[in-house]
Amino acid sequence: MPIKDIxxxxxxxxxxxxxxxxDIVISSRVRVARNLAGLPFPHMLNQIRAEEVIRAVQAAINGREFRQKVGHMELIRMKDLTPVERQVLVEKHLISPDLLESYEHKAVAISADEVLSVMINEEDHLRLQCLLPGFQLQRAWELVSRLDDGLEATLDYAFDEKLGYLTACPTNVGTGLRASVMLHLPGLVLVDQVKSVLGTITKFGLTVRGLYGEGTEAKGNLFQVSNQITLGQTEEDIMANLVSVTRQLLAQERAAREALYRERKDQLEDRVGRAYGLLKHARMMTSEEAIRLLSDLRLGIDLGIIKNIPAPLVIELMVLTRPAFLVKVVGKELSPVERDVYRAQLIRKKLSAAQQT
Structure with missing residues (x-):
């Protein structure tokens, strides 16, 4: 699928x-940071050298060996996308918000299935990413490794025998690997345990962020858990640690959900029912209200309280009702009030269609 269609x-x-x-792990993501040897890091690049990086990546992904190993990827410069289209890529988690800053000499390459992407001239020359549904960290690592090997066949990476891969941020030096899972943890939130549970994982070298990464809030009870340090650890160590901690979080979230359903069934069903009713009938809805209600709806679906709405639709609505996507769907700039009206309208339409299938 071409990027303009994506x-x-x-x-x-x-x-x-x-x-x-x-039901709990929404997605698994693996990113690796790479830089090209002999070039300054992106924050020190002039326009000519920045374009040199883009051309080098374009040549690499166009190579026959790369396409045989990885498949087709389309590269597009950020300046060739509209502001709304750039924000949509962020809302779909295909690029980071950092790629939007001073974007004139930045680019992204994306596979047709949207599983693989390469951010160019972000914090590092290259940020390679694989994003998969559910708890598939190992598979994501395998795919991003294949992408990494495909690029390295023609690109000369900045690498030190002692330190490993050299990166703009010291915390990424070594493997350059950032692995993360996006978790839906409404049970732990509702039993008021999420802060204590997530607070303990920092002892394992992990960090917790919001829906769109560093510096963002955990809206909709969605949390990103990722490794914090790459230097001095192997890729296998990083992945094994994150997998182990995630499995513990899964057990704790399931226990919290079971306790809620057993001890507060009426309150839980009322909360889910009210969320469903508002989503089906409201005429105006803010972004924050929508994601909160959609989180409650998703919990109701996972617990079998709501039976006629597919769970994936809820996550799709969380993305579709973000401001940039609403503008893209409507085809014009919207005032805050207009966004709230269209958001509610879109949710009603999607839920109604799901009930009829």
């Missing part, structure tokens, strides 16, 4: 809900 489609494979443990 920004018009609210769905991405990571929203499918088809992966293991998909």
């Amino acid at each position: 920004v018009s489609n609210p769905h991405s494979p990571w929203m499918d809900g088809t992966g293991p443990e998909a």
